[in-house]
Amino acid sequence: MNHANLSRRSAIAATLLGLSGLALAQPAGQPIRIGSTLALTGPLSATAQIHKLVGDIYIEQANKRGGWLGRPIEWVVKDDQSKPDLARTLYEQLVTADKVDLLMGPYATGAILSAMGVAQRYNKVLVHHTLGIPSLAKYDLQFPAWSLGTDPATTVPNTVFDALAAGPKPPKTIAVVTSKFPSIQFMTAGAREVMKKRGLNEVLFLEWDFGNRDFGPIANRIKDAKPDFVWVGAIGLDGNLLLDAMKKIDYIPPQHFYLYPSPGPLVSLPEAKNALSVTIFEDQPPFTANTGAAEFVKLYRERATKAGLADPSVETQAAASYTAWQILEAGVSATKSLDDKKIGEWLKANKVDTLQGKLRFNGTGNFGDDLMRVKQVQNGHWVVVWPKEVTTASAKLLVQ
Amino acid sequence: MKRTPLLIIGAGVLLAFVPTLGLPAFYDSLLYLMLHWIVLATSWNMLSGYTGYFSFGHGAFFGAGLYTTSTLLAKDDWPFLWTLPVAALVAALLGVALGAVVFRVKSVRGELFALLTLAITFVIGTIVVNTPLDGGNGVSLAAVPLPAIGPTPSSSFYLLALAAATLTMLIAWAIFVSKFGAGLFAIHDDEDAAEVMGVPTYRYKLIALGVSCALAGVAGGIHAMFLSYVTVGEVFTITVPLTVVLMSVLGGTRHWAGPAVGAVAITGLLYSFTAADHAIAGKAMIGAVLIAAILFMPDGILLRLKRAFGKRAASPEGGAVHAASHGPTPAAAAMASPVMQPSHATHGELLLCVRGLQKSFRGVRALTGVDVDVRRGEILGLLGPNGSGKSTFINVVTGHYLPTGGQIVFEGRELAGLPAHRIAAAGIARTYQIPRPFAHLSVLDNVALATMFGGAIHDVAAARRQAMTWLEFTGLHTKSGARPDDLNLHQRKFLELARALASRPRLVLLDEVLCGLTPSEIDDAVALIRRIRDQGSTIVFVEHVMRAVMALTDRVVVFNHGVLLAEGNATDVMQRPEVMTAYLGSPHKEAAHA
């Protein structure tokens, strides 16, 4: 109830501020330099290009608002070519040669862990947006923008199964198929445990090599197993390839879930009808009422369309990326300094208002709450369907 | 010659002071990456560049070392430095086990070897990802303490890699200038000929493979700690092998330092284009630079640099001291001809005794049980129409083929079934009808090889000096620095002879050495062959040129359809009816010559 008023007020305030932007103090003085790498070329570039776009948008917006601490901010970003060893070396360059003031995390777990080692050696704060394995984040001054919570392997499947249980056809028999990719595998293992505890029957368990091309036999085995629900530990295009293969043998799974599909390709696939996934943010209410969401979503859509990206809407990747910048800014503004130790201490003790809501960092490994929500492909769009608090009034989980 | 290892070690020591220069730490990491690739590329080249056995599996051995270290660190809490020798050992054992099987199969060469090594990479990667070695989750080494070898962690890695790179370069150089290396290069050009000349090809290939894998394993072990989080997808792919190939080819595969140059060049190149603004354009630039480099430096960067700096455009193999390039005059040479090993027994004693020798090739019976005696000091002519089994006889006696039956007793020792290089070491040598010199080695080195392997001289310089005397003996000393391609047929035949003699054999088998020569060249050759016998060698001599046969031979044997047809004095044998029939066919109904 208050949300609507608040958001309207913020909108007015923002507009007034925007209009009076000229009257606001322009950022002045030596720029604050924030350094990071991204996989601008190589296999990871399809998703990393999203993070580049988000970073550019953020920097622009921040400078329009007067920068940080009254100074303009500048993003020193390098291409790690999808290689963790290069990422590590470039982060060292950023810290010891380019002498940036602050660091931002790179894309994907491997590079983040490399960067974390460097950050640790030089006692720099590292806010990152795409680390998929919380248990590996052992550095004190690292902060996740992707709100997985400390034990996502248990909490996320529970969320998913809660959603299914509250839906029209709670499944009893489940086929679990997964990639052996590091950030996927342990989540699937957790899901299987959760399933056992909930008394669900696992009728099939398959693992495939990351990079597998032929999903025909796998699709066939799923079809033969006749499950009520298929949990697909998918990363990248696995989900698409599997759905393609299933279509070719005239099989439509009654209910299906894909863990970390590439943003875009899955939602536009006709066979992905009613596919479930998880997200921390979608371009729809109530998410769009969160801090900074409305403006960002609009800007991103514009820029992404101009850049030729197939899917111009904000979802987990873009949202986590933006959140990371918000977190870093909050730390800097609150401590009025660029002191990594102070920023880290402040973040651990406080909450930050972001796109995803209020985030805390006082759990194990500085992770906070698990904010993963369940979304579904409905009519070619992602619709958040669980938990009830974050769904729009009419949204609900559909079955075939 | 001893200068080079000192230079290498000196450079290593000097570079060890880089961390103290107070440069930003990232230079240590960048240099670490360069040194890391130097180790990988140079170690790859030791097998694939030197022997020509192109391996696509360097990633498997690198990965084996990497996962050995990570397993020992993560699961067994070993101290990091101790895992490195184990990593080397595991990788080497893996390589040698593979090689032991694969090198036995004669036709697995060239691209088949490449395929096998590529397949091994995928097999091992799949095993690692499906077992607790990795299991799919990756292995995190973040909690493992790094020994403080240098002032900072980055410099510790740098120093470790520096040590590994220095060691690798030393080994690469040492192999390059040694007898072992000469053998490897011979295998590259013509493995079968090398084997017949005494190079123990199987053993040498295994050693090269083992060393190559061990060094890759060490690089892997160090890299595991550098990454601090290892996953299968990064390691067991075609990326590592492809990259080391590119680096080696770019730098130059026939020189021990070539791959290092390529490694530095490509790492530097990849690194220069990391600014985000033009990341994609950077990729295109790298491609363009590589293309330009290889079009204008087809032998590799190193050789191009050497030529540019005016160094003697010597043969790239063996950058060591060249033996005396101009010997004494031919006349003096004839006098100064090297002495063969003194015969231990009297002239006329039985040197080679072949009984019931058989050789079949999938149903074709090339030799169906021949008995031949060869007496010490004689020149025995081996005659017969085409297809009668003469060349097969030579091939079997020298070990090029294994006999399917029968005995070969040489100086009282049974030789049948021994590998060719042992037969060569026992004192038998041969020439090929179509000369098979080692194309990339100089004329001198071709002969020096035989001196080293058949003649068991271990020092390369001494072998070259000896080889020079053999070149003088055959009149080729002015061509010692030339490539075999630069010689005409006559000279190449003489090179074959020099090579055959250089191992000081007691028995020399000449396979149609006169074919293709002009009459005056034939006269030269006949004179040379006589001199060879006068040295103390026994000669078996396959030939069709009858006047040479008549002039030279003491006895002849005639083969036909794989059996011995006749034996005795040349003039007598050639007049026998069965011999004439064998050569010319059955006579008409009209009377034939008696």
Add this chain to the structure above:
Amino acid sequence: MAFTLPSASLLSQSILSGVFVGALYGLMGLGLSLSWGLLRLINLAHFAFAFLAAYLCYQMATMGVDPLLTLVAIVPLFFAIGASLHWVMARFSVTPFNSLLLTFGLMGIVEAVIQTIWTADFRKLESTYAQQKFKLGGLFVPIPEFITLLLAVGISLAVWAVLRYTDLGKAMRAAAEDAAIASAFGVNQQRNALLLAGTCAALASIAGVCLALSFTLAPSQMYAWIGVVFAAVMLGGLGRALGPLIAGTLIGVSEAITMAVTAPSWAPIVSFTLLIVILVLRPGKAA
């Protein structure tokens, strides 16, 4: 590694699936094999050509052209590109290993061009063919894969016939064995080599169109195929027209059967161990 006994339909459908992916390996490998075996050039850019063709097909299809019809424009274009590349390489007398380096550089350039035009985004061609399939007995046969299979088999057989029975084919094989002697017999190697190189690139482009029909495209994906296609090419014997197809099918089917009866993540081990065993026990395949 737990084994489950598959039903007959599962097994046969899986085998069919393996045949299809093997056919694609074969089609992709054909040009590479001919180039390596007959021209002595290891052409990594072959993969870049395939992907560039795939992207061009995708682009034209999104503008309304039927994907198969794009072959009419694509094949001649790549024939020209392939011949031009060969002309350059012949001019500089590039050796086999140097060609590896050169074409790798070319791959980087093509990848950068693709990423600049189409971004790193995943691109999937949604064609009418993708929806269609028919049933053969109890087996589902999807049309895009079927087209790939037909093209792979047809083209491989055609190339085989040309190499074996026509004068041109014999001339090319002769030149590959001994260039000097072939010249002495009047073989115009320059012209034949250009023809062959152009054909290899054209074959790559056809493989690319098949890729576009069945797979999602991303610029860096071109590297992902190198390993398995090289394996198919080397196993099938360099320069042998039917080699890549047979070897590719062997790899695809062995992996598919593994995936049908046990954990799919073990599939590469079966196919590659089989490969190793074949090479060691029956090595007489290569020239």
